[in-house]
Every structure is written in C-alpha cells, then in structure tokens.
Amino acid sequence: MEPRPLTKNVGGVTFDDPYAHLHDDTPEALAWQWEQDDIARRTAEASPNFAPVRDRLLDLDPGDRFVAAPRRAGGTWFSVGKDGGEQALVTQDDLAGPQRVIDTASAIAAREGASLASLFDAAPSPRGTYVAAPVMLDGDTIGPWIVYEVASGKPLYATPPAPHIHAQPGWLPDESGFWMADRTSDGRHRLRFHPVAPGTAPRPEVVLSAEQVAVQHPALTAQISPDGRRALLVSEPHEHVALGMFDLEALTVQPFLPDGWTGECDGSWLDDETYVARVTGDGSRGQVEAIPVATSRDRTTWRTLVPAGEGFLNWAGIVGGRLYVGDLVDVSQRVRVVDLDSGAAATLPLPAPCDLPSMMVSRCIRPTEAFAFTHTTFTQSTAMMWHDPATGVLSCARQPAVELPDTVVERCFATSRDGTRVPYFLVRRTDIEPKEPLPCLVHAYGGFNISLLPQFPREYVPFIEAGGVFVQASLRGGGEYGRAWHDAGRLVHKQNVFDDLAAVAQSLIEDGVSSPAHLAFQGESNGGLLAGVAAVQQPGLWRAVAPVSPLLDLMEAFPDTGESSVMLAVVHEDYGDVSDAEDAKRIFAWSPYHNIKPGVVYPAVYQVFGESDPACRPFHGRKFTARLRAADAGGRPIHLRVWRNTGHTTLDPAQACAYTAEWLSFLMDQVGLRHPGATRTEGSA
Numbered sequence: 001m002e003p004r005p006l007t008k009n010v011g012g013v014t015f016d017d018p019y020a021h022l023h024d025d026t027p028e029a030l031a032w033q034w035e036q037d038d039i040a041r042r043t044a045e046a047s048p049n050f051a052p053v054r055d056r057l058l059d060l061d062p063g064d065r066f067v068a069a070p071r072r073a074g075g076t077w078f079s080v081g082k083d084g085g086e087q088a089l090v091t092q093d094d095l096a097g098p099q100r101v102i103d104t105a106s107a108i109a110a111r112e113g114a115s116l117a118s119l120f121d122a123a124p125s126p127r128g129t130y131v132a133a134p135v136m137l138d139g140d141t142i143g144p145w146i147v148y149e150v151a152s153g154k155p156l157y158a159t160p161p162a163p164h165i166h167a168q169p170g171w172l173p174d175e176s177g178f179w180m181a182d183r184t185s186d187g188r189h190r191l192r193f194h195p196v197a198p199g200t201a202p203r204p205e206v207v208l209s210a211e212q213v214a215v216q217h218p219a220l221t222a223q224i225s226p227d228g229r230r231a232l233l234v235s236e237p238h239e240h241v242a243l244g245m246f247d248l249e250a251l252t253v254q255p256f257l258p259d260g261w262t263g264e265c266d267g268s269w270l271d272d273e274t275y276v277a278r279v280t281g282d283g284s285r286g287q288v289e290a291i292p293v294a295t296s297r298d299r300t301t302w303r304t305l306v307p308a309g310e311g312f313l314n315w316a317g318i319v320g321g322r323l324y325v326g327d328l329v330d331v332s333q334r335v336r337v338v339d340l341d342s343g344a345a346a347t348l349p350l351p352a353p354c355d356l357p358s359m360m361v362s363r364c365i366r367p368t369e370a371f372a373f374t375h376t377t378f379t380q381s382t383a384m385m386w387h388d389p390a391t392g393v394l395s396c397a398r399q400p401a402v403e404l405p406d407t408v409v410e411r412c413f414a415t416s417r418d419g420t421r422v423p424y425f426l427v428r429r430t431d432i433e434p435k436e437p438l439p440c441l442v443h444a445y446g447g448f449n450i451s452l453l454p455q456f457p458r459e460y461v462p463f464i465e466a467g468g469v470f471v472q473a474s475l476r477g478g479g480e481y482g483r484a485w486h487d488a489g490r491l492v493h494k495q496n497v498f499d500d501l502a503a504v505a506q507s508l509i510e511d512g513v514s515s516p517a518h519l520a521f522q523g524e525s526n527g528g529l530l531a532g533v534a535a536v537q538q539p540g541l542w543r544a545v546a547p548v549s550p551l552l553d554l555m556e557a558f559p560d561t562g563e564s565s566v567m568l569a570v571v572h573e574d575y576g577d578v579s580d581a582e583d584a585k586r587i588f589a590w591s592p593y594h595n596i597k598p599g600v601v602y603p604a605v606y607q608v609f610g611e612s613d614p615a616c617r618p619f620h621g622r623k624f625t626a627r628l629r630a631a632d633a634g635g636r637p638i639h640l641r642v643w644r645n646t647g648h649t650t651l652d653p654a655q656a657c658a659y660t661a662e663w664l665s666f667l668m669d670q671v672g673l674r675h676p677g678a679t680r681t682e683g684s685a
Contacts, residue, residue, distance in 0.1 A: 001019065001022065001032055001626040003018035003019060003626075003627075003630065004018065004019070004020070004021050005017075005018050006018070006020040006021075008020070008555075008556075010555045010556065010578050010579075010584060011555075011577075011578045011579055011580060011581055011583065011584025011585075012581040012584055012585075013555070013581075013584045013585060013588045015555070015588065015594060017623075018627060018630075019622070019623045019626045019627055020623075022619060022622040022623050022626060023553075023556065023619050023622075023623060024619070025619070029619070029622060032622065033618060033621075033622050033640065033642055034642070036622075036625060036639070036640040037640060037641055037642045039639065040606065040639035040640055040641040040662075041641060041662070043637065043639060043666070044606070044639075044641070044661075044662035044663070044665055044666055045662070047665040047666065047668075047669050048674065048678040049462075049466075049664075049665035049668045049669060049673070049674060049675050049678050050661055050662065050665040051677075052462070052675045052676070052677025052678055053462040053660075053661040053664055053665050053668070053675050054657050054658055054661035055677070056461065056462045056465070056675070056677070057458070057459070057461075057462065057656075057657035057660055057661055058653075058654065058657045060381070060402055060458050060461055067079075067080045067119075067120050067121070067358075068080070068120060068121040068122070068358055068361065068362065068366070069358035069359075069372045069373050069374060069384075070092075070095060070122070070372045070384075070386075071122065071123070071124055071366055071367065071368040071372070072368050072369040072370045072372070073124035073125065073126060073127060073128035073367075073368070073369060074124070074126075074127040074128025074129070075093070075128070075369070076091050076092070076093060076124075076128045076150075077091060077092040077093070077094075077095055077372070078090075078091055078122040078123075078124040078128070078131050079092070079122055080119045080120060080121065080122055080133070081099050083099075083101045083104050085653075086104055086105050086106055087104070087105040087118060087119045088101045088102075088103065088104045088105065088119070089101070089102040089103045089104075089119055089122055089131070089133050089148070090102065091128075091131075091150065094397075095372065095384060095386055095395075095397030095398070096395075096397045096398070101153075102131065102148055102150065102153045103133075103146075103148065103153065103155065105117045105118060105119055105652075108135055108137075108146070109137070111155075112135075112137055114137040114138045115138055115645055116137070116138055116139065116645055116652055116655075117135055117136065117137055118135070118136040118139075118650075118652060119133055119134070119135060119136075120134065120136070120164075121133060121134050123145075123168055123169050123171070123366065123367075124150075124171075125171045125175040125178075125196075126171055126173055126175060126367070127175060128150060129149070129150060129151075129175050129197075130147055130148065130149060130150060130156070130175060130196055130197075131147070131148050131150055132145045132146065132147045132148075132169050132178070133145065133146055133148070134164050136164065136647060138612060138645040138646075138647075139610055139611070139612045139613075139643075139645050139646035139647035139650060140612045140614075140647050141163060141164050141612075141613070141614060141615065141647045141648050142161050142162065142163050142164070142614060143161050143162075143164060144158040144159050144160065144161050144162075145158065145159045145169060145180070146158045147159075147194070147196055156196065157194065157196060159180065159192075159194055160182070162180075162182040162183070163182075163183075163219070163566050163614070167180060167181050167182070167219040167220060167221055167236065168180075168221040168236075168366060169194070170221065170222030170223060170224045170231055171224065171367070172224060172228045172248075173224070173226065173227070173228040174197075174228065175196070175197055176195065176196065176197045176200040177193055177194050177195040177196045177197065177200050178193075178194050178196065179191055179192070179193050179194075179222040179224070179231060179246075179248070180192055180194060180222065181219065181220035181221065181222060181233070183565060183566060184207055186565070187215050187565030187566070187568075187569070188207055188208060188209070188210070188215065189207075189208040189212075189213045189215070189217070189220055190205055190206065190207045190208065191205060191206040191207075191208070191220075191222065191233075191246065192205045193205070203251070204251060206246075206251050206253070208244075208253060212243075212244055212253050213233065213235075213243050213244060213253075215565065215569050216569045216572045216573060217235035217239070217241070217243065217569065218235070218236065218237060218238065218566055218569050218570045218573075219235070219236050219237065219566075220233050220234065220235060220236070220243070221233075221234050221236055222246060223242075223268070223269065224248075224269075225269050225272055226269055226271060226272050227272045228248065229247070229248055229249060229272075230245055230246060230247055230248060230293070231245075231246040231248060232244075232245060232246070232256060232269075232275060233245075233246055233253065233256075234266045234364075236364075237362075237363070238448040238449045238450070238570075238573060238574075239264055239449060239573070240264050240265075240266035240278075240363060240364060241257070241261075241263075241264055241265055241266065242256050242257065242265050242266055242275070242277060243255075243256065243257070244256055245293065245296070255297060256296050256297070257296065257297065258297050258298070258299050259297070261281070262281050262282070263279065263280045263281020263282065263284075263483060264278065264279070264280045264281070264286075264483070265277045265278070265279050265280075266278060266364055267288070267316050267317055267318070267364075268316075268317040268318035268319075268365065269318070270290065270318055270340075272293075273292060273293050273294065274290055274291065274292060274293065275290075275291045275293060275296070276288065276289070276290050276291070276305065276316070276317075276318055276323065277289055277291055277316070278313050278314075278315060278316035278325075280313060280482065280483050281483065283483070283484050284308050284482075284483075285308045285309065285310075285311065285312050285313060285327075285482055286308060286312060286313025286314075286327070286482065287304055287305075287306055287307050287308045287313065288304070288305045288306035288313070288316050288323065288325060288338075289302045289303065289304055289305065290302065290303040290304075290305055305323065305338065305340070305343070306323070306325055306336075306338060306345070309327070310329060311327030311328055311329040311334055312327055312328045312329075312479070312480070312481055312482035312485075313325065313326075313327045313482075314326045314327055314328050314333070314359075314360075314363060314451070314479065315359060315362075315363045315364050315365065316365075317364060317365030318365075319365060319368060319369070319370065319371045319389050320369060320370065320371075320388075320389030320390060321340065321389060322337055322338065322339065322340070322389040323337070323338040323339075323340055324336070324337055324338075324365060324371055324387075325337075325338060325345075326356065326359055328451060328453070328479070328480060328481075328482075330353065331353065331411075331423055331425075331451075331453060331454070331474055331480050332352045332353035332354055332355075332453060332454060333350075333352075333354055333355055333356045333359070333360070333453055334347060334350075334352070335347070335348040335350065335356070335373075336348070337387065337389075337392070346392075348387065348394055349394070350375055350385075351375075351377055351380070352377075352454075353377065353378075353409075353411075353453070353454040354375055354376065354377045354453070354454055355375075355376050355377075355453035355454055355455040356373045356374060356375055356376075357374045357376060357382065357455060358372075358373050358374040359373055360450075360451060360453060370386055370387070370388055370389060371386060371387045371389065372384065372385065372386040372397070373385055373386070376400070376454075376455050376456040377454050377455075377456065378404075378407070378409045378425065378427050378454045378455070378456065378457060379403060379404040379407050379409065379427075379456070380400040380402070380403050380404075380456060381400045381401050381402040381403070381456045381458065382398075382400065382401075382456065383396055383398060383399055383400045384396070384397040384398035385397065400456075402456070402458075402461075404461065404464070406429060406430045406431065407427060407428070407429060407430065407464070408426075408427070408428055408429070408430050409425060409426070409427050409454070410425065410426040410428075411423065411424075411425055412424050412425070412426060412507065412511075413507075414473075414500070414503040414504045414506070414507035415503055415507075416476075416496065416499050416500045416502075416503040417496075417499040417502075417503065418496070418499070420476065420488075420496070420500070422473065422474070422475060422476075422500045422503055422504060423473070423474045423480070424442075424471055424472060424473035424474065424504050424507075425454065425471070425472045425473075426469055426470070426471055426513070427457060427460075427464060427469070427470040427471075427472070428464060428468075428469045428470070429464065429465070429467065432467050432469070434469070434511075434512055434513040434514075435512075436512070437509075437512065437513070437514050437515035437517070437518050438467070438468065438469050438513060438514055438518060439463075439466075439467070439468040439469070439514070439518045439520070439668075439671035439672060439673045440468065440469045440470075440471055440508055440513060440514035440518060440519050440520070440671075441460060441463050441468055441469070441470055441471065441520045441521075441522060441667060441671075442471040442472075442473060442501075442504060442505065442508075442519065442520070442521045442522075443457075443460065443470070443471065443472050443473070443521075443522055443523060443527070444472070444473040444474075444475050444500075444501055444504070444521075444523055444527055444530060445475070445477075445478060445523060445524075445525075445526055445527040445530070446475030446476060446477040446478055446489055446497035446500065446501070446526065446527070446530055447477040447478065447489065447490065447497065447526035447527075447530075447574050448477070448478075448490075448526055448570075448573065448574050449478065449479040449483075449486045450478055450479060450526075451474070451478050451479040451480045452472055452473070452474050452478060452480070453480075454472075457470050457472070459660045459664065460664070462664060462668075462675050463664065463667075463668060463673065465675065465676060466668060466673040466674060466675045466676065467673060468668070468671070468673050469513060469514065471504065471508065473500070473501065473504045475489060475497050475500040475501060475504075475530075476488040476489030476493070476496045476497055476500055477489025477490055477494070477496070477497045477526075477574065489574075490573070490574040490575070491574065491575070491576050491583075491586075492576075492586065494574070494575060494576075494586070494590065495589075495590060497530065498530070498533050498534075498537055498538075498590065501521070501530060501533075501534060501538070502534075502537075502538050502541060505519055505521075505538065505541040505542070506541070509541070516540060516541055516542065516543060517543055517671075518543060518671045518672065519541060519542050519543055519671070520542065520543055520544045520545065520546070520667040520670060520671050521534050521542055521544075521545045521546070522545070522546040522548065522663065522664075522667065523546075523547065523548065523550075524548040524549055524649070525548075525549050525550070525615070525616065525648065526574070527548070528547040528548045528549050528550025528551070528607075528608075528616065529547070529550045529551050529552070529554075529592070531545040531546060531547035531548075531550060532545075532547045532550050532551075532552045532592030532593075532624065533590055533592055534603075535547075535592070535602055535603050535605055535628075536592045536595045536596055536602075537590070537595065539600055539601060539602050539603055540601075542603040543603055543604065543670050543671055544603050544604040544605070544606070544636075544666070544667050544670035544671065545603050545604075545605055545606075546605075546606045546607070546608065546663040546664075546666065546667055547605070547607050547608070548607075548608040548663065549608065549609060549610065549613060549615070549616045549648050549649065550592075550607065550616055550620060550621075551571070551616050551620055552591075552592045552593045552620040552621065552623070552624040553591065553592075553593040553594070553619075553620050553623055553624070554571075554575060554578070554587045554588075554590075554591035554592075554593075554594075555578055555584070555587065555588060555591055555593075555594060556578075557571060557578075557620075558617075559617075564614075567614060567615050570615075575587055592624060593620070593623055593624050593627060596624075596627050596628055596631045597631060598630070598631040598633075599631070599633050600631060600632065600633060600634075601632070601633050601634030601636075602628060602631070602632045602633075602634055602636065602638070603636060604636035604637050604638070604666075604670045605625075605628065605636075605637075605638045605639065606637075606639045606641065606662070606663045606666040606667070607621045607624065607625065607639065607640050607641060608641050608643070608659070608662070608663055609621050609640075609641070609642045609643070610642070610643050610646035610647045610648060610649070610650070611642055611643060611644045611645065611646060612645065612646060612647045613646070613647045613648045614647070614648075615648050616648065618640075618642045621640045621642065622640065625638055625639075625640040636670075637666075639666070641662060641663075643655075643659060646659075
C-alpha cells in the first residue's frame, strides 16, 4: 500500500499521516484489509504449531473465561453453563447438582438472525421469578439484555441494545421491573425503567447532566435499596464510585459523597438507611465504612468497620448479613468474612498465590443469597467455590479440570527507569532450567485499575509445554498495589507503564533467562496498545509481538460519532483527551502509529482485530501495518488479522481456541519453539 501524505492537526499537534486513506472503511481500504487478513490467516494455519496448539487449547478451554459467577435468588442458583458443549442460561438447586436449561446460545442466535450468540452473566430478580441475561450477537459488545420468566423459560422482553460495559440491572424488591443505565446519542448518562411483571406501569426516563454524573465514567449500575425507594448510582468498570442517590419516587438525583471526593467508594446496602462501602483514596490501602445515607456527604458521620491493613482493598459487599472483603496481598487475592456485630474476621482457606477471576472482572458482589466465586492458580484451572453465609461453610462445587504437574512458579522483580520495583512471575516446566537464553512469552496489561493475578495461563499452556517460559508482569496502571499504583501508570504518568515493561524484558535478558532473539510479548486491549508501544519504542528488546484488540493511532482513536462517546470516556480515564493541548502532546509522544521511524529493524508482528469491535476498530491495524512495513529495515513478517463477526474478544469456545492458536503459533515460530505435537502434524500432512 503506497503512502498518500496528508498533514493533520489534532489538539494543536501537527503531524504527517501518510496512510490516512486507510482510516475510513472505504471499499479500497476494506479490500486491502481482507487481502491482508487472508495472508495472515493462511500464514498462521500453515505453521506446524497451529493444529497441535489449537487442539491442546480445545482440550483445556471450558469456555468460561469471561463468565460471571453464579448468583442465588429464591433458593435457586442462576448462571451461564453448558448444554451439550454450548453456552446456556441455566438454573440449579445445588451448584454441584443437575442443571435446568432456560435458553441456549444457538437458540438465541437463531431467533435474532445472528450467526453467533454469546452469554456471560445472569441477573435474577430478588425471588428468582425472572432472570435477565446480556447477549452478544456476532461478537458485538453492544447488545440487549433478555429477560426470561424462569418457571416457563419464556423470553419476555429485551432491552434496547447498549454497550456491555458491566452496567447491571437494578431489580426492584417487588420484581415488577428494573432500572438500568445507558447513554443518550450525545453521550449523557440515562436511567431507564424496564417493566417486567404484568400490569407494571412504565416510568419516565431520567437523563443525567454532566454535573450529576461526569461523562468520563464509562457505565453506571443502579443499586436498589432494600425498601425500593432509592438507588445508589455506582460507576463501573474501572473505578467504582457511588456518585449519586437516585430517588425512585421523585426521579431526582442528589450527590452522595463529600465535595471534592477522590478515590473509590462502593459496596452494598446494609439496610434502608445504611450503605457499607469499600473506600480508597489519599494513598490509603482502603478500608470499609458504614455510611449513613442521610448524612453521607459528611464524612465525620461514617463509621469504620474494617480498618486499612496489609492488603490493598479490592472489593467488599454484604451477603446474607455478613461482610465479605477481598484484598490483594503480594499480588494474590485474599477473602475475609467479617461478622458485622463483633467485627471478628475469618480468612477463607484458599490456595495461594491465586486469583478469583469472577471477582476481578466485576470487583464487586452482585445481589445474591450466597457468595459464589471462581478460583484459580498458575498451575490449576478454574474451580467453582461458594461460601454459605448462614453456616460459614466453604464448598467446592466444581474441581479444577486441569492441573499442570512438574511446573515451577517463581516470583521476581525488575527495576524500572525511576527505581520502582515491578513484580513479575515466571512459569516453566521443572526440567527447563535457564542455563542459556530460553524462549519467553511476556504478558502484561498495565492500565485501567485492572490487576493481573496468578490465574491459570490457559492460553499460554502450549508455550510452557513446548519448553518456553511464560512471564506475567504486573505493571503500573493496574490495581495490584492500590490506587497509587494505578495513578502512577495513567495520564501524565503513562510512560511509566512502557518503562516497566522494558525493565521486565531487560531483567530477563540480564538474568540470562532469555535474549532479544527469544523474547515475545502479547497483550490484549490496553495490553494490545502496550504491544504496539513495545514494537515501536523498544524494537531491540523483542523478537515478536502480538497486539490483540489494540488501539494504535491514539490521535484519532475513534470516529466522531455518538456511539464513540462511551469509548472516549473510557480512554480519557487512562490516556487523556487529545482535544486538550497538553494531553495531545503527551499522547502523540507514545502513540505507536505516530512513532514509527524509517530504517529501524522492528520485531515480527501479528495483530488481531474483531470486525465488529467498537472499542478497537480494525483501521488501527490497517494504518499500523502499512506504515510499519514501509519503515521496517529487518524484513520480519508484519501481519494483520481481522476476525469476522467478532467484537473486542470472542466468547465462543471453539472460535476462541483457533483465535488464540493463530497468534500463539506465530510467536512460537518466531522464538524457535515447537509444540510436542508439531512433529506428528508435519508427518501426517
């Protein structure tokens, strides 16, 4: 693709954009995109690693990576399970017992005229009469919530499509309907009532001003009070803040927190007049406070239930009259159960270091009668656990399906440019000793208050089994060490994240674990951006990178449409606003597309996008691919893969395995690894 020089000015920054003609979805740009996609797909599938890696991932993948934990209502458990190998909305009397199928992904797809439907949550009404489930159609992260009558399994209602960014339905106690937040066409937050029970009258929608709820908060959940008269409006998913009190009778919204509040504040209603919240800010590790609703704006009236301790408070909530508190200690999840009368706390006996994936996705406890969660470690796949608040008994409803025997996990630290210690884990076979540089695959995220904890490395198991070293790094910008760690990796401090990654790579090289010829990096979403930065800022450290669902042109990351308002709000949290002159200068300094330099030997690159992804659109890959190829002096492959009918990620288990196998086999080829099944595959071809 030939360049067509064009000078642009964004936020006061003037720059050349030689591939601006690939920005819009013109017939020419799309034809070139699909040509590149075909080359990338055929290249990946021709790898001797591809088939055995895909097959191994199919063996490992239960298809529940992004699925929320079960919830109990009216004595019944509701969850997304499996029916004959496909996703299904199910109920169970006992989590370890048989399930009843309400609906399946294939049935939903057929009704909606879609080729693929995905489920990832179940939100029952308080007594379990109804259940609402969010649906992704053909990979689109904008979709409806479908409401079912549980007894008959009949779908009753579907909400208008809205972005699935963790906004949840707030069911009224009488189960007549629920309140849910979305956005207007100009980006303002809006509250809508969805009547469900027969005879329920509609209610007017409420549009919130920017003064009531700032547009940069990506989404809101209405947490309904026990008496159904009020709702706390809590922002999600990255920063959880109880922003306003919504009077459900007067339909008015008032501030909930003191003026000038900074930090997080979210939790659960204790009773009609008291909200129990996890509170962070001012550099604290976080504590749990009982907040009187009537005087919530006067902090002197708050009462501390759990003081700050050794861990960084990550979530808290009330279930069955008990307070559950999750905090991060040494980059591992810990759960304590607190008696609200005595203050006595008991720590749940969970193998550590560990992650609770269902809690790390939501970072809060959704309404439920018992606390269920998923648990995993670097060497054990997901187990389903639940704690009964009435008896205090912790049970395992589903044992880990996979264990990695003869595997070593090591905790290490790198020193970043400014002296900050950056933690990372090494995972390798016990018989693989780093006596000489080994193939290493580094994974990191470094943003949006999201923590990378010791989770079963399902996507990377074939790499480990082939004799490589998997490295998981916890960079600044995440939430592993609380708010200060998050703040140190965003906005004016965003470069710290990139320096942290370089420090991890340099540590691996200096310690003799790997070398630039054997180092690969892979990241998704914000981690995909990180992969793009690694390729452009640190080309001498990496043999290959795989940016999955990345933003790469940060000066023009989204089209100027109302649909983009939510995504703009998200990126403004961590990156800044290119319409601001100072932000624009900073962002331009690290935006991957704009920092490609001619004559540099760049790493091999395998980019992955979803055709339907509203967050990270394929034009980023088109422009980056063309410019990087034109500038590169090394001749390593630079590929662009765009998956059809796919959004920001894929939730279909079979598709997810092929999706991962492509970029993983590419990286394995580049660093010289062969999966144990590759010889058999080559011989049978």
